Each structure stands twice: as structure tokens, then as C-alpha cells.
Amino acid sequence: MKIATFNINGVKARLDTLCGWLRDAAPDVALLQEIKSTDETFPREQLEDLGYTVETHGQKGFNGVAILSKLPLEDVVRGLPGDEDDAQARYIEATVTGTRSVRVCGIYLPNGNPAPGPKYEYKLAWLDRLEVRMRDVLRLEEPAVFSGDYNVIPQDEDAARPEAWREDALALPQSRAAFRRLLALGFTDALRAETQRPGLYTFWDYQAGAWDRDLGIRIDHHLLTPQAADLARSAWVEKDIRGREKPSDHVPVWIELDV
DNA sequence: ATGGTAGCAAGGCTA
Numbered sequence: 001m002k003i004a005t006f007n008i009n010g011v012k013a014r015l016d017t018l019c020g021w022l023r024d025a026a027p028d029v030a031l032l033q034e035i036k037s038t039d040e041t042f043p044r045e046q047l048e049d050l051g052y053t054v055e056t057h058g059q060k061g062f063n064g065v066a067i068l069s070k071l072p073l074e075d076v077v078r079g080l081p082g083d084e085d086d087a088q089a090r091y092i093e094a095t096v097t098g099t100r101s102v103r104v105c106g107i108y109l110p111n112g113n114p115a116p117g118p119k120y121e122y123k124l125a126w127l128d129r130l131e132v133r134m135r136d137v138l139r140l141e142e143p144a145v146f147s148g149d150y151n152v153i154p155q156d157e158d159a160a161r162p163e164a165w166r167e168d169a170l171a172l173p174q175s176r177a178a179f180r181r182l183l184a185l186g187f188t189d190a191l192r193a194e195t196q197r198p199g200l201y202t203f204w205d206y207q208a209g210a211w212d213r214d215l216g217i218r219i220d221h222h223l224l225t226p227q228a229a230d231l232a233r234s235a236w237v238e239k240d241i242r243g244r245e246k247p248s249d250h251v252p253v254w255i256e257l258d259v
Numbered sequence: 260a261t262g263g264t265a266g267c268a269a270g271g272c273t274a
Binding site: 009010012013014034036037060061062063111113151205206207208209248249 | 262263264265266267268272273274
């Protein structure tokens, strides 16, 4: 089972790109972030025509997440549990069953800038709630993946210019500590081993020629329960997507599970 | 210190 996470940065503006990618790359499951659409305006039919089951947790204008799957999706949860007053659409879960079941959890973590400030407080509170949810799922001792745009640069080697991010909400010590706590629960960062070779990034800013100069950061992650990690065959970044026509500022990040 | 680009949606916010 091939699972990709992809911050699409506007599904309506990216629909041709998305459909072409789904035809070529043919993920079994695609977790999308920043769909910037409501459930009603999401281009569901076009994706269903490509053979995908579609579940969305949308919002007008900003944020929004979705799961596309070639296999049926069951037991969908919309919204990160733990705060009834949180109106931002940043989280969706479902179960997909191949030769065995995998819980797939799609994440669009708050950016948190400017820090310090209320947006950063929201990011840290969201990370605390995510830790609770991940602990609960971990207890089930089943294959599960928490995949998406974490808006966290875990370590200096995950940025081309770490000094440029020193004061940024994506790399502040509290952000990194919270991410490390997620790993300490017992999760595996599926792409971590790949970062032994420098220059593994998933995002390049539209501004200041970041792509042309390869000034990227690694902020899109797959975190695997031990049961999922045992099934993991490989993990990779589809970097060339960033150089195509009208790209998102993120690229797809993949894992393949032996399921 | 600022601005640089992009999407949504129709002005400013978010990133």
C-alpha cells in the first residue's frame, strides 16, 4: 500500500496538477492538506472519476484536509479531538483495509507565526492535543500513520539554511521539543533515515527564488506506530513535482507499507 | 528593515 501526503495549497487551483499526479503516481491513499475548500465546493466528482473514495474536512478559504483512497474508508473522524471550540479544519482520520487495516491520520499543523504570540500558543496547544490523540491510537497496537504538514523542522539538517529559521515558529526549541515528544511516544519518523544524505526537503517558499536555489525545509512527515513501522518497505520524497507547471510550494512525501 | 509569491475571493488574511 502506497501512501502519500501532499500539501496541495488550494485544491481548486491545483485540480489539473492533482489529477495528473494521481493518474501518474497512483497512490493507494493520498492525504491532502490546505484544500482551501469547503466540503461542498471540494471537486469530489473529478477525483471519484479517477477511482478514489473521498472524505473531506473542509473550511472556507483556509486550511482543510482530505483523504483519497482507492480502497473504502471507514470510521472517519473529522477534527482533532480535545477542543470543541476549535473551528479550524486541520485533522481527519479513517481506516483503510488492504490485506490488513491501517489507520490513516491526516494532519495540517498550525504554522504558528509570528512567535511569540497567540498563533504560536495555538500551535503549541494543538501539538499537546495531537500528543494525546497519538497516545490513544498507539494504545490500540495497530498499524497507524500520522501523516501531513507538521510545520515543524525537526533538526538543523532538515533546513538548507537553519540559521534563517532560528526565530521561526517552525524551528523554535518549543516546537522541536513537542515534535520530539511525539517520537518519544514510540513513533518512527519514516523519512528520518533518508536525511543521512543532506538536502532532503519537502517545501520550498514561492518567494526569493527558494526553489531555484534549493533553499528548502523538511516539514511534511509520516509518523508510524511500531506496528506500521514493521510493515514499512520504503519512504521517499517526490521532489521533481516542485519544478513542474504551477506547483504547490510542497511536494508529495511517500511511504510504502507491506499491506 | 523590508520585500519577495501564491490562493481565496473580492479586501485582507494566511502562509
